[in-house]
Amino acid sequence: MSLALDVLTIVAVSAGAFFFLAGTVGLLRFPDALSRLHALTKADNLGLGLVVLGLLFQPEGLFAGLKLITVWLLTLLAGATVTQLIARTARPGGAQE
Amino acid sequence: MTDRPLALDIGLAFLVLGVAVWTIAARDTFAAVVGFVAFGLLLTLVWARLAAPDVAPTEAAIGSGVTGGLLLGASTRLHGTQTPAPGEKPGAILRLAAAALCTVVSAGLAAIVLLLPEPAPTLAPQAATNISATGLGNPVTAVLMAYRAIDTLLETVVLLLALVGVWSLAPDRVWGGFPGPRHHADPDGLLPFMAQLLVPVGLLVGIYIFWVGSVAPGGEFQGATILAAMWVLAMMAGLVDAPAVSRRWLRLLLVAGPAVFFAIGLAGFAMAGAFLAYPEAYAKLLIVTIEVPVTLSIATMLALLVAGPPERALR
Amino acid sequence: MGEATLYGLCGAALVGLGLFGLIVHPQPLRKILAFNLIGGGVFLLFGAIARRGAAAGFGGDPVPQALVITGIVVAFSATALAVALLLRLFQETGQATLHLDG
């Protein structure tokens, strides 16, 4: 049972790490701000989501699990807002503010 | 202390140094500030590795977060002035001399780190044996609120003086007025939406972090920073305006923390025979009574330090 | 060499780096940044010394750890005052330089 959970954790966290890596490469390689943001949000949302999912398989009580999910949701919220704000300034003609 | 450092630690140390070099070497000031924020976040990890769970959130919240925000704002406002004038740039000789001097300082400090005595002197046992008299469970809070409470008390005054200093920079015609520019809520924007969603959560988290400080990592500075951040967010999103600096309630809120601290400290003369001494039976109660207004005051000071000097007149 | 020594050495290097920045950068904002780097280095030295003093069931000596918390807050106050002065100076002169006649 615990072995199966461990395997699930390893798979999910590794997948999350992969998205972080991909996001970082995208951030460095993409040509303009908007596509960089696109890459970055993938790392944040999916990568962090998968890492959180993986950790949920390691039971440490309901409270700890809820905390992990809350962290993910808050990051989503902050990420989405900041991305939108940056995108607005980065859009041609959108820098006036 | 003879165990080898993990590869993780070595990697982290190099990362910290790399980002620090970037912060110093970057041509663009904005980039340097971004480097500094990353530096602060990495230091947070270092504090966790150094078994200092109370310092880590302080570093993240104040050292990296609020300081970073302040510097980012400044670098944006100073944009275009940050290329040094021709006469200002130090010559190659000065740079070489500075590099030599700084290398000597670093090398000397490194040598001293390696020379520090074994076993290391420590006050941990003393802190542990006396902690029962404070009613607290977190030794760092015991140092901050009991053993060295005078430092904490004067530190709140330091923050307050810094704020008075910032306010003193206001032009005379706007004295008593509102700090910073007025932000208006953009009805289509995501920021007001996020602020509405996040502020209540943040307030809860801030209060929790403060409350848990007496027994576990956390405390008034960390909690207060989160509260301040929520206030700043609400101001930036245009949900609330910054308060005018002449408001009596604001002044009261600012001094409430140090004032209660002083009052209970002086009451210590009568209750326990010394300034800032707590009778054992009520120690925890008194400490919490100090911490509540101190947290509120610090949160107010931090938020207003970020908001800056008054820029708009009262009328 | 434990992690305390490792991060102590890291702190030592940071102090030198920051000091260099403080001396060679003419722009005040960069000097403020450099000051914060030195601060980071000094606090790391505190942290390393606290970690060395782990005893009595604590992961580190709580006294230097508490001093770091105080220090971080004081450093922030300093930064806030310096930034406010700099911005006011910029507002007044349109320049951000320490040279009186610049």
Added chain:
Amino acid sequence: MPNSATAGGFLLILAIVLPVTGALLSLVLGGRHAERVALLVMPAGLVVAVAIASVVWRTHTVLEYSVGSWDPPLGVAFRADGLSVVMIVTAALLICGIGAFARAQFPTPRGQETRTSLVFWTLLLAVWGALNAVFIGGDLFKLYVALELLTFAAVPLVSLDGRAETLTAALRYLLFALFGSILYLLGAVLFYGAHGTLDIVLLSHRIHAGPVAWAAISLMTAGLLAKAALYPFHLWLPPAHAGAPAPASAILSGLVVKAPFFLVVRLWFDVMPRVPERAAAQVLGTLGAAAILFGSVVALRQARLKLLIAYSTVAQIGYLFLMFPLAVEPETGHQWNTAAWTGGVLQAISHAFAKAAMFMAAGLIAEALGHDRIAGLAGIGRALPITVFAFGLGGLSLMGLPPSGGFVAKAMLLTAAVAEGQWWWAVVVLTGGVLAGGYVFLVLARALADASEPLTLLSPISPSRQAVVVALALCAVLLGFIPLRPSELLHIGRPDIAIGGPR
């Protein structure tokens, strides 16, 4: 819980609590109350200072208080020895004088709060509390907090008028001060790492000569020199001290720069009294000598009165550091080094009174004339005779002419230099005196000259303000009547140093 507080120790707490809570109250009440609170706190604070002095003098022991009954090393102790007492009383007298002088300069119209008066009165009290905290602090980190308190209270005073020059001066001052305090903190952490305490008395028992001690003391001294504006760290001082409003200049030049000097004395004579090092002391003395010569020469070439006085501060700070090569002696018990010690401290306090009086005199002259160009001073001696007289009295102390505290101080440094065979310091002292005579004479000659056309004063100068200035200048003169020998009061709490023979 053990408690090592001596009787009357609570007075030390009051010395900090009173001004700091006064500052808090000023800020809350605002408006006209800020000034009222300050004027109420001043006499009370003076009483506390005198009470501390009388307890220490009567009992001939160090007054000590452990905050919260937590003894060092875990807790923080306050201590007042003879040296602390002298500084506390000096600060109290000066703050009261400056406060009385400043009332006319920072008035508050009825029903309205003005920025300058609120900030000035609040920060005046804050400076006082911070100074007392420095003078009685017994813990190196507590002293760091006190130094920062002092910095944040002092810097805004420089830029009260909000002009670009003073803003630049304030920013530069702040950057130097921050540089100084971070070096100080760096030294403190090294001490903790090596000896596990930050308490000065405990450290002095545990410390031994070695690389850690030397690195720590060098870093801390360097940081404090930057704050004390000793040559070559003096760059920030003249624009800051000359640009501030006159009462603020008096605080900054008279008191604030003395705090880091005081801490250097603490470090060298209290933290490591058993680790004397002649070479390092000679370096400090050399920097002091350079400051005296450089500051005085540059002062001679100033066109503006306040800048001249500010450069004179750069020079006079130099004298303070001459006490190190003369008083640090590997063999203790040499009576002349205690004379140098007394001379150095006496120089600190007589300069405090003299310089405060001179800056305020310059402020009155500038108010009356609308400028402070030395070339345009002709006739002011006739218009404001008392003010110019006070300026001259202060000048006596700077030159080291009798009767003045500066004379006794410099005479003690001279005799110590001659008796110890370090004659080169004597040459510096004498040269500095001649140069000081030059710049004081330059001002007085102009001021006492007859104006080519009758002088019209921009604003009337109240006699009471002139009286305050004269009173402070007279304090500097009165110090000249204390006996020309090592002071017994100063040696309370300093058993290592014998006072001229067996006790």
